[in-house]
Amino acid sequence: MGAADIWLGVLQAATVIAVLVLLYRPLGDYMARVYTGAKDLRVERGIYRLIGVDASSEQTWRAYARSVLAFSVVGLLLLYLLQRVQQVLPLSLGLPAVPEGLAFNTAASFVANTNWQSYSPEQTMGHLVQLAGLAVQNFTSAAVGIAIAIALVRGFARRGSATIGNFWVDLIRGLIRLLLPLAILSALALIEGGVA
Numbered sequence: 001m002g003a004a005d006i007w008l009g010v011l012q013a014a015t016v017i018a019v020l021v022l023l024y025r026p027l028g029d030y031m032a033r034v035y036t037g038a039k040d041l042r043v044e045r046g047i048y049r050l051i052g053v054d055a056s057s058e059q060t061w062r063a064y065a066r067s068v069l070a071f072s073v074v075g076l077l078l079l080y081l082l083q084r085v086q087q088v089l090p091l092s093l094g095l096p097a098v099p100e101g102l103a104f105n106t107a108a109s110f111v112a113n114t115n116w117q118s119y120s121p122e123q124t125m126g127h128l129v130q131l132a133g134l135a136v137q138n139f140t141s142a143a144v145g146i147a148i149a150i151a152l153v154r155g156f157a158r159r160g161s162a163t164i165g166n167f168w169v170d171l172i173r174g175l176i177r178l179l180l181p182l183a184i185l186s187a188l189a190l191i192e193g194g195v196a
Contacts, residue, residue, distance in 0.1 A: 089128050092128065143174040
């Protein structure tokens with residue numbers, strides 16, 4: 001490794017640090033408003049109604065943990081199922097079902113947000129499985145992780161309280177108010193930069 005490589009690494013690290021210094025306050029303040037605000041957006045209220053959640057009720061840490069586990073288990077099973085029935089789905093590209101072990105391993109890793117892959121996606125999974133399965137899990141598992149971090153912070157801040165918020169509210173707000181806008185802004189930046 002030459003001196004140019006070392007300087008390039010230092011420059012990259014300095015750029016990341018500079019971006020973090022510039023964004024931590026506005027992004028942190030925005031996240032605080034997202035997770036502490038009392039008002040829900042219309043689309044959020046519709047989703048709460050659809051999934052049967054009372055957004056005004058808070059959960060104990062046990063109920064919050066059960067909600068996280070239930071959401072994660074359903075995500076794991078749906079992703080596993082998508083991979084196993086791939087051959088009968090549209091946009092399968094004529095590919096066979098993903099083998100059982102690989103399907104479970106992939107589903108577990110994407111739900112846990114480790115995204116471990118021991119295959120070539122284009123030769124193993126069709127477009128529908130990649131889009132409706134892997135991409136959705138990339139997005140939702142990040143929202144679950146953020147929700148858990150928010151619950152942890154609330155747990156420390158509310159030491160005397162029996163509740164730590166509502167997982168479903170934290171999840172939906174994280175998806176709609178945080179991750180979706182960040183994804184759109186990032187996509188626009190990439191498009192502007194010439195990435196096709």
